[in-house]
Amino acid sequence: MKNQEICEILRQNEIADGIFDMTLKTYRIAGAALAGQFVSIYLNDRSRLLPRPISICEADPGRSTLRLVYRVTGPETGTDILSTYEPGTRIHVTGPLGNGFPIDDLQNKRVFLIGGGIGIPPLLETAKRLHGTVIPVLGYRSGPFLENEFGKYGETYLASEDGSCGVKGNVLDCIRQNDLHADAILACGPRPMLRALKEYALSENIPCWISMEERMACGIGACLACVCKTTGRDEHSNVFNTRICKDGPVFLSTEVEL
Amino acid sequence: MRDMSVSIAGVTLKNPVMTASGTFGSGQEYSEFVSLDRLGAVVTKGVANVPWEGNKTPRIAETACGMINAIGLQNPGIDVFIERDIPFLKKFDTKIIVNVCGRSIEDYCEVVERLADQPVDLLEINVSCPNVKEGGIAFGQKPEALYEITKRVKACASQPVIMKLSPNVTDIRVMARAAEEGGADCISLINTITGMKIDIERQTFALANRTGGLSGPAIKPVAVRMVYEASHAVSIPVIGMGGISCWQDAVEFMMAGATAVSVGTANFNNPYVTEEIIDGIEAFMERKGLSDIREIIGAVR
Ligand SMILES: Cc1cc2nc3c(=O)[nH]c(=O)nc-3n(C[C@H](O)[C@H](O)[C@H](O)COP(=O)(O)OP(=O)(O)OC[C@H]3O[C@@H](n4cnc5c(N)ncnc54)[C@H](O)[C@@H]3O)c2cc1C
Ligand SMILES: Cc1cc2nc3c(=O)[nH]c(=O)nc-3n(C[C@H](O)[C@H](O)[C@H](O)COP(=O)(O)O)c2cc1C
Ligand code: FES
Numbered sequence: 001m002k003n004q005e006i007c008e009i010l011r012q013n014e015i016a017d018g019i020f021d022m023t024l025k026t027y028r029i030a031g032a033a034l035a036g037q038f039v040s041i042y043l044n045d046r047s048r049l050l051p052r053p054i055s056i057c058e059a060d061p062g063r064s065t066l067r068l069v070y071r072v073t074g075p076e077t078g079t080d081i082l083s084t085y086e087p088g089t090r091i092h093v094t095g096p097l098g099n100g101f102p103i104d105d106l107q108n109k110r111v112f113l114i115g116g117g118i119g120i121p122p123l124l125e126t127a128k129r130l131h132g133t134v135i136p137v138l139g140y141r142s143g144p145f146l147e148n149e150f151g152k153y154g155e156t157y158l159a160s161e162d163g164s165c166g167v168k169g170n171v172l173d174c175i176r177q178n179d180l181h182a183d184a185i186l187a188c189g190p191r192p193m194l195r196a197l198k199e200y201a202l203s204e205n206i207p208c209w210i211s212m213e214e215r216m217a218c219g220i221g222a223c224l225a226c227v228c229k230t231t232g233r234d235e236h237s238n239v240f241n242t243r244i245c246k247d248g249p250v251f252l253s254t255e256v257e258l
Numbered sequence: 259m260r261d262m263s264v265s266i267a268g269v270t271l272k273n274p275v276m277t278a279s280g281t282f283g284s285g286q287e288y289s290e291f292v293s294l295d296r297l298g299a300v301v302t303k304g305v306a307n308v309p310w311e312g313n314k315t316p317r318i319a320e321t322a323c324g325m326i327n328a329i330g331l332q333n334p335g336i337d338v339f340i341e342r343d344i345p346f347l348k349k350f351d352t353k354i355i356v357n358v359c360g361r362s363i364e365d366y367c368e369v370v371e372r373l374a375d376q377p378v379d380l381l382e383i384n385v386s387c388p389n390v391k392e393g394g395i396a397f398g399q400k401p402e403a404l405y406e407i408t409k410r411v412k413a414c415a416s417q418p419v420i421m422k423l424s425p426n427v428t429d430i431r432v433m434a435r436a437a438e439e440g441g442a443d444c445i446s447l448i449n450t451i452t453g454m455k456i457d458i459e460r461q462t463f464a465l466a467n468r469t470g471g472l473s474g475p476a477i478k479p480v481a482v483r484m485v486y487e488a489s490h491a492v493s494i495p496v497i498g499m500g501g502i503s504c505w506q507d508a509v510e511f512m513m514a515g516a517t518a519v520s521v522g523t524a525n526f527n528n529p530y531v532t533e534e535i536i537d538g539i540e541a542f543m544e545r546k547g548l549s550d551i552r553e554i555i556g557a558v559r
Binding site: 003004042046047048049050051074078092094214215216217218219220221222223224225226227228236237238239240241246 | 280281282283286287288290291303309310311312315316317318319320322323324325327329332334335338459474475523524525526527528529530
């Protein structure tokens with residue numbers, strides 16, 4: 001049986017402009033979590049019915065904690081309300097959900113972990129679990145966050161649109177300028193970045209797994225809200241559509257249309 | 259022991275609580291949260307004669323106390339449904355209600371005929387989906403068209419037929435009567451109310467389909483009123499839905515005239531809600547000293 005848990009917020013603070021770092025006490029989710037999976041966060045506000053899907057940034061089964069890093073998307077949004085919850089507040093959380101990154105297939109390889117903006121957090125747990133050479137390449141609009149924590153797992157490369165950290169430009173500019181190479185890519189970030197990485201992976205002839213995003217209602221595969229186009233017929237849907245929440249969010253880049 | 263069972267067209271449900279089509283898949287995903295054995299019935303996602311791709315994304319948007327959706331009836335087609343979904347549901351001690359969609363009367367009849375020898379208890383005919391261009395709601399907005407499709411479907415159906423009505427009409431009583439005259443064994447209502455949301459930052463529609471069906475607590479008062487009106491206009495049973503998210507809501511629909519209720523959008527907010535509603539109704543009966551749930555059906559006249 002899957003479960004929803006009522007989790008207490010242990011800590012929450014703003015680590016960069018509009019980026020919040022929240023730690024939850026969870027007895028079950030932390031132990032079950034895989035890197036690249038996500039949870040559904042419900043607000044304690046009955047007028048906002050739908051869960052907010054947020055990636056697992058870190059899971060610590062020993063301490064029974066789950067760390068989430070999220071962006072407030074605007075004033076009066078659900079994430080804005082979430083950011084005001086004080087430690088001690090209890091919220092409903094369902095998870096872990098989705099499939100996660102293929103960690104076992106990539107042990108002892110050279111792996112690019114490529115994150116764009118708020119796509120960066122799930123790569124932290126991924127970096128922790130990969131034994132091999134991990135090369136985090138993190139792209140920001142402006143100032144960085146979480147970058148120091150990746151340093152523990154591998155030499156970390158930064159890029160920013162405005163040049164305020166690392167290479168001025170995007171993650172691919174950063175890879176080329178530093179002449180980086182790897183056997184595989186794990187990536188999460190905005191659609192244009194994923195599209196560019198799919199192209200890059202094809203030209204380099206390396207596999208690329210990407211984590212996708214879409215609006216969700218059920219978050220567990222029942223409502224068909226969160227689909228993306230697939231290149232082949234999907235086994236479950238029997239059409240060229242797959243459910244991001246259930247069959248993803250991680251897909252091989254060649255399996256999906258971007 | 260309190261009797262929570264209700265009967266629809268000769269089919270006895272152990273309790274009046276079922277799922278609303280399209281919000282619960284074919285039960286597989288939610289069976290990891292709730293015990294399907296406890297539900298009065300599972301109503302499946304609309305299924306057509308052939309697979310449907312559905313609409314482009316974004317397919318949903320949150321609104322105040324509700325959401326709008328334009329899934330566009332994506333479904334794997336009747337072959338996969340019969341092969342995979344019915345055997346799954348058969349493992350549980352619950353009634354199976356298959357929601358049927360189509361683009362033409364022939365499409366609907368084809369699905370209904372394919373289901374004839376299947377272990378399905380009831381058919382729910384969706385003539386009220388606002389999110390597909392052809393078929394769907396076209397049959398649900400004119401009484402003559404509704405009468406015609408009801409008659410044709412009834413003629414080829416082996417199971418009792420529920421006609422699912424659209425709220426996007428001027429007078430729900432006229433539509434309820436048209437379905438009854440066409441031979442429907444039951445009516446269910448309401449489907450979603452057509453809505454729209456605009457993303458003002460991006461200056462565009464929130465849904466790729468532009469419009470979508472509004473569901474959730476936001477539509478509940480409209481739904482209660484329509485269930486009340488429809489149940490007084492016909493003598494066949496009425497299944498009520500629209501924004502039910504707790505046992506109080508379910509009791510309210512039943513007092514307005516519903517024999518059974520469907521729970522949809524609320525599952526997204528609380529995956530355990532269907533079981534909680536069943537427990538809540540039972541506790542209410544106990545508190546009020548009711549031995550038979552039928553005592554509350556249409557209790558408010
Ligand atoms: C698998 C997955 C993992 C994610 N992980 C993270 C993460 O780790 N950190 C983070 O900051 N963000 C993450 N997101 C994006 C995050 O879900 C949205 O930013 C968030 O839901 C926006 O909600 P809101 O309350 O700010 O906006 P509102 O405007 O109040 O939201 C209204 C509705 O739209 C949905 N919605 C709005 N924007 C998005 C979006 N971009 N993607 C999906 N749903 C959206 C909301 O969930 C809600 O149902 C993830 C998305 C997915 C699909
Ligand atoms: C995501 C979603 C998908 C739906 N799909 C269907 C469908 O396939 N067939 C149908 O008859 N109704 C469908 N509906 C309508 C519901 O069954 C129900 O009539 C409506 O949502 C009102 O109930 P609620 O407020 O409890 O959700 C859908 C509703 C939602 C929210
Ligand atoms: S959100 Fe319902 S299927 Fe993915």
